[in-house]
Amino acid sequence: MTTLLESPEQYMTTPGLQENKEQYWRDGYTVLRGLYTNEEIAAYRSEVNRLWNLDGLDDDLNLRTEFRRGPDGRYTFDRLDPVLDISPGMTDAAKHPALLAALETLLDGSPEVLKCKLIRKEPGTNGYIPHQDFLYWRWLNEAPDRLCTAVINLYPSDARSGGLGFYRGTHHELLPGPADNPEADCDPTALNASTIDVPALEAGDVLVFHSLAVHFSGRNAAEVPRTVLLPSYCATDDRGLYRRYYQREVVRRCKEMVGFERYFERNADI
Numbered sequence: 001m002t003t004l005l006e007s008p009e010q011y012m013t014t015p016g017l018q019e020n021k022e023q024y025w026r027d028g029y030t031v032l033r034g035l036y037t038n039e040e041i042a043a044y045r046s047e048v049n050r051l052w053n054l055d056g057l058d059d060d061l062n063l064r065t066e067f068r069r070g071p072d073g074r075y076t077f078d079r080l081d082p083v084l085d086i087s088p089g090m091t092d093a094a095k096h097p098a099l100l101a102a103l104e105t106l107l108d109g110s111p112e113v114l115k116c117k118l119i120r121k122e123p124g125t126n127g128y129i130p131h132q133d134f135l136y137w138r139w140l141n142e143a144p145d146r147l148c149t150a151v152i153n154l155y156p157s158d159a160r161s162g163g164l165g166f167y168r169g170t171h172h173e174l175l176p177g178p179a180d181n182p183e184a185d186c187d188p189t190a191l192n193a194s195t196i197d198v199p200a201l202e203a204g205d206v207l208v209f210h211s212l213a214v215h216f217s218g219r220n221a222a223e224v225p226r227t228v229l230l231p232s233y234c235a236t237d238d239r240g241l242y243r244r245y246y247q248r249e250v251v252r253r254c255k256e257m258v259g260f261e262r263y264f265e266r267n268a269d270i
């Protein structure tokens with residue numbers, strides 16, 4: 001499916017990428033543009049439609065789907081995680097040579113996929129509280145500077161549609177949770193609201209952020225779903241990272257019953 005407009009080598013030498021790299025290390029995130037053709041984005045959109053209509057995705061016990069409060073306050077599934085194993089199209093997007101080449105420049109190392117999820121936030125669906133991804137990745141024993149996430153936008157996205165927001169410059173350390181729970185996600189009251197930035201993105205734009213960058217997203221108040229593919233990467237030559245990640249994640253979800261909330265709500269009488 002991949003058709004490159006330009007070679008990865010060409011992309012690596014464009015002046016824009018050096019500016020992206022400076023912004024990434026200064027602010028903790030940056031937006032890459034022009035990596036995908038319009039045809040590729042159109043093909044990825046069709047692939048998302050196919051995925052979202054697969055049988056069994058809405059099954060409460062499907063390990064790939066996680067639920068979030070929807071517009072009516074009820075659970076709705078908003079993500080497929082993992083997704084690459086059931087989607088050649090999403091694999092094409094996450095391993096696109098132009099994206100991998102750009103990430104190699106940003107991270108100064110060869111990027112390996114750590115995990116990858118697809119989020120489709122329907123109108124009215126809630127977002128995510130401020131957090132640092134690295135809090136959940138400490139067990140990997142990788143340096144935070146080597147880990148990042150790319151947000152591949154399949155439709156335009158902004159604050160109104162529940163796009164990602166960042167607290168600029170928070171990617172230097174792991175921040176503690178509230179005083180009564182320091183191991184939890186960072187304390188929102190300790191964050192400086194004047195540093196918030198919610199980049200407005202076009203279809204095909206790729207937002208790349210550092211594993212320690214504090215980020216959040218709001219409710220989708222727009223009329224169309226916000227759809228993004230989120231592959232995370234590690235600059236490493238360890239080819240076993242993806243397997244290591246999901247082996248642990250599947251066990252964790254079962255143990256902590258992540259995503260099964262609706263099952264118990266629906267079957268309270270059994």
Ligand SMILES: O=C(O)CCC(=O)C(=O)O
Nearest residue numbers: 119127128162164216217
């Ligand atoms: O895309 C979103 O709405 C939030 C995703 C996010 O924060 C995450 O997956 O860490």
